[in-house]
Amino acid sequence: MAVTLADVAARAGVSAATVSRVLSGSYPVTEGTRGRVLRAVAELEYVVDGPASALAGAGSDLVGIVVNDIADPFFGVLAGAVQEELGGAGPGGEKLAVVCGTGGSAARELDHLTHLQRQRAAAVVLTGGAPEDPGHARALATKVARLAAAGTRVVLCGRPPQEPGGTAGAAPVEGDAVPPAGRTRVAVPPVTLAFDNRGGARRLTAHLLALGHRRIGCVAGPAGRTTTTERLAGHRDALAAHGVVDVPALTVPGAYDRASGYDAALELLRREPRLTAVVAANDTAALGVCAALRERGLRIPEDVSVAGFDDLPFSVDAAPALTTVRLPLREAGARAGRLALGRAVAPPGGVATLPAELLVRASTGPVRPAAVSAGGDGGAVSGSIGSGRVGA
Amino acid sequence: MAVTLADVAARAGVSAATVSRVLSGSYPVTEGTRGRVLRAVAELEYVVDGPASALAGAGSDLVGIVVNDIADPFFGVLAGAVQEELGGAGPGGEKLAVVCGTGGSAARELDHLTHLQRQRAAAVVLTGGAPEDPGHARALATKVARLAAAGTRVVLCGRPPQEPGGTAGAAPVEGDAVPPAGRTRVAVPPVTLAFDNRGGARRLTAHLLALGHRRIGCVAGPAGRTTTTERLAGHRDALAAHGVVDVPALTVPGAYDRASGYDAALELLRREPRLTAVVAANDTAALGVCAALRERGLRIPEDVSVAGFDDLPFSVDAAPALTTVRLPLREAGARAGRLALGRAVAPPGGVATLPAELLVRASTGPVRPAAVSAGGDGGAVSGSIGSGRVGA
DNA sequence: CTGTGGACAGTAAGCGCTTTCTCCCGGAAC
DNA sequence: GTTCCGGGAGAAAGCGCTTACTGTCCACAG
DSSP, X not given: OOXXXXXXXXXXXXXXXXXXXXXXXXXXXXXXXXXXXXXXXXHHTOOOOHHHHHHTTSOOOEEEEEESOTTSHHHHHHHHHHHHHHHTSOTTTOOEEEEEEOTTOHHHHHHHHHHHHHTTOSEEEEESOXXXXXXHHHHHHHHHHHHHHTTOEXXXXXXXXXXXXXXXXXXXXXXXOOOOSSSOOOXXXXXXXXXXXXXXXXXXXXXXXXXXXXXXXXXXXXXXBHHHHHHHXXXXXXXXHTTOOOOGGGEEOOOSSHHHHHHXXXXXXXXXXXXXXXXXXXHHHHHHHHHHHHHTTXXXXXXXXXXXXXXXXXXXXXXXXXXXXXXXXXXXXXXXXXXXXTOSOOOGGGEEEEOOEEEOOTTOOOOOHHHHHHHXXXXXXXXXXXXXXXXX | OOOOHHHHHHHHTSOHHHHHHHXXXXXXXXXXXXXXXXXXXXXXXXXXXXXXXXXXXXXXXXXXXXXXXXXXXXXXXXXXXXXXXXXXXXXXXXXXXXXXXXXXXXXXXXXXXXXXXXXXXXXXXXXXXXXXXXXXXXXXXXXXXXXXXXXXXXXXXXSOOOOSSSSOTTOOOTTOOXXXXXXXXXXXXXXXXXXXXXXXXXXXXXXXXXXXXXXXXXEOOSTTBHHHHHHHHHHHHHHHHTTOOOOGGGEEOOOSSHHHHHHHHHHHHHHOTTOOEEEOSSHHHHHHHHHHHHHTTOOTTTTOEEEOSBOOGGGGGBXXXXXXXXOOHHHHHHHHHHHHHTOSOOOGGGEEEEOOEEEOOTTOOOOOHHHHHHHOSSOOOOTTTOXXXXXX
């Protein structure tokens, strides 16, 4: 069928072993021989067979990137950065990125991991928040341990570190025979690159509070995911720090898409017409919030302030430019890529938390005087929702 | 090391062959036996070894997706749609998407194809415009032919069909031995899903002309790429159809990013301050154009109309909402995915052209009266650039 | 009661490459 | 001149799986 190692060997007048050695550069070969081999390779346009090579012991050059949705800019940027890093590894050292979309499904996440395991992936980068279901966490930990045991580097990017509980760590996995001393890649413990979602969210809400807002609607992300929980926690931290009562009704669940933001904003307005600010799950949702608000005739930020999260590429061009929390997506992806390639050393403790920076732009502003005088300041909320403590 | 087929076979008390047959479902097996095997597989948490399986003759379950830049929404949406289609192929039939970013480099495109060939990819989807360099086109055609010869399905998505000239088609490739009659996957000729870039661009510019615009700036895409050439041709078609002189200086090259649009807009304004409209390479660049215009104190669309291309997700939320040309990205990606899987039949002739629909939104409007009276209609251009014909 | 065919299951031959082990050969040391 | 030593190249053993090619056994038919 295709041209094989043997063909090249024959053409160069050497043995297959020599050709392999020349190509992998793993063994000294005379200059002349090397030249002949290289020429034969070029003439025949020989291309190594990946599967065969992987089977025979050389590692695979596949790196898995597990994302929620590759069409979402958050993951697009992250994956792009990882991938860029993989490609630049120099001639012959390039790795291929296998991007797996889970659509947010925990089961699919596991499935993809199995697929990657079967492909003997050199590394796997798990991105985005994790489902909080303990059952899944356990299954995931086991899977990760298994991957690590097979020599696959695992990098968690944008999610908290794995619970040390489960079968995680280097705990021996049932079914694995005693390491037969042979050429076995050493298991590398998973590395985590987490985002300071909580801190970012806290600063964002604090910013709104400082502007005088008290009735702040919150469009949360999908329930049961670490990112959502963390951001919500930060939001509440800020509220608590300012002595503002957190009204559950002012938080509505959603997803990271525009429609979610749109619907949520409408719902929020229904629950509390005197809303003066909204923090959205992310920038995409914020855009939906803006659209809904505008349709209701509300001006941003004069009537209602809106803030996003993530600082996705388009947010600076929204009108008004979106106040948001910048997450170092590119940096994180690039670092994850380097970590996956083993070209960067793991942070101490195997966990690094990346900063989340508040970016104040035009979509947030001081609460409007009318609102202040009408609703009072320092307090919170509409009568129908509950009574806030009125300060000052 | 890991659990192997043999281990499962031993545990189930059958031969390895039987286990393989149960797992692939390619051969009748007694219910009881099947059950025992399945149980053993579950107990041992056995995972087939991809490389070994591929080597032994089963196809690989990798599908390559070659894109310019995965972080660009255009490709993100496209790749996402392809990938979604791959995943849904049912249990056991899932394919993994290998996303390769070329960064627009022709050489890297070829490199990636080689990598995919080495991985014995089941299919390859080449997305986005192609470089127009004839040398590259030839090399690409050869590579594609080689891939096809190896049984890899090739789908061109978002670019014109391959020139029938080169070594394309099923022409025998030097170095390939005579098909040894063995189990060789049949070569499937490449399928093309093209976008009607030219028609879309024509309708877009015609829309602007109908609004009275005559001095229309054009921020072109990267030079030497089919997409750029096609859109430019459409733009000129419209100009010609309306008898408007195409002033070369009103077209500046750029890329598909915001910065490009920003810079290009500034340059355009320098060359022709009396500009009344700008068509950008795509929506992202259009955002940059808008930003630059706004900084110069120009209102959109009162002073200058701006139009994008692609209808990327954020364009509806820009302010004003962007007039653009919608390309059916999701549909194209999904279809490409189905084609790659062989789950859809190729269009007649192997080429389908997908429609580009003009979406008129708020960023384009009638040319302002002042401009009309000042610049006249039917003619073109500023004095410093050349002399436009002054009407009325 | 033996012949025949069909339905399963086992045997074994690779797939193309990497790698250990072995061998060969020229030069340094004795 | 003979013995060693070491660099460079070949031979061959798999890696784990798929899949002809064989068996084997049982149900029926003759």
